[in-house]
Amino acid sequence: MSKKRGADLVYQFKVTLQGVRPPIWRRIQILGDCTFWDLHVAIQDAMGWEMEHLHAFNLPSLGRDTDIGVPEEEEGSFGAFLDGVWGRRTLPGWKVRVADYLNLNQPVAFYTYDFGDDWVHKLKLEKILPREEGPYPRCLAGKRACPPEDCGGVGGYAALVAGEYEEGEELFGTFDPEAFDPNGVSFNDPAAMLQFVLAER
Numbered sequence: 001m002s003k004k005r006g007a008d009l010v011y012q013f014k015v016t017l018q019g020v021r022p023p024i025w026r027r028i029q030i031l032g033d034c035t036f037w038d039l040h041v042a043i044q045d046a047m048g049w050e051m052e053h054l055h056a057f058n059l060p061s062l063g064r065d066t067d068i069g070v071p072e073e074e075e076g077s078f079g080a081f082l083d084g085v086w087g088r089r090t091l092p093g094w095k096v097r098v099a100d101y102l103n104l105n106q107p108v109a110f111y112t113y114d115f116g117d118d119w120v121h122k123l124k125l126e127k128i129l130p131r132e133e134g135p136y137p138r139c140l141a142g143k144r145a146c147p148p149e150d151c152g153g154v155g156g157y158a159a160l161v162a163g164e165y166e167e168g169e170e171l172f173g174t175f176d177p178e179a180f181d182p183n184g185v186s187f188n189d190p191a192a193m194l195q196f197v198l199a200e201r
Contacts, residue, residue, distance in 0.1 A: 013123050017119060018120040018121065029129075032098075034099075034137075035094050036097075045137075046142065049146060057093065066089050069090050148171075
């Protein structure tokens with residue numbers, strides 16, 4: 001990667017959770033030399049997810065049979081078996097740079113978190129900017145709290161917000177769907193998170 005596409009540039013994304021109204025979204029900035037694993041961790045932290053489930057990035061330029069995430073590399077594992085049946089492949093996110101696939105001419109990707117609840121996020125690269133002083137990633141803005149983990153996807157979230165989720169408060173505590181403060185977002189170290197995930201495999 002050339003220096004121009006590296007750490008001296010900042011990629012600004014709008015991340016919008018699909019299928020939910022009013023919208024739940026975040027505006028984040030990452031460095032131009034970041035990998036998709038780095039972007040995954042930044043999205044998790046900015047949205048308020050807890051990294052309890054699998055994820056995948058889907059990019060139009062990769063086609064429908066390839067995604068970016070955490071591949072199933074263990075021979076004989078159920079995930080590897082399914083990938084073989086479906087003819088899919090998963091590229092390791094920590095080896096793939098965001099700037100190699102997303103730019104202002106190809107600005108859109110989709111990020112799915114939790115293949116049970118199936119939370120799909122649209123990512124839109126809004127700007128590429130010069131780097132400023134201070135730490136990255138950054139969360140600049142956003143609206144509304146992300147749904148609680150394991151609440152049952154879009155339908156379960158709608159029931160929770162409407163007060164129709166049986167044992168909702170017992171399971172998830174007091175949930176304020178409007179609560180979000182970008183100043184309250186703190187970001188984890190992607191390298192440490194990756195080391196933990198790979199050690200658990």
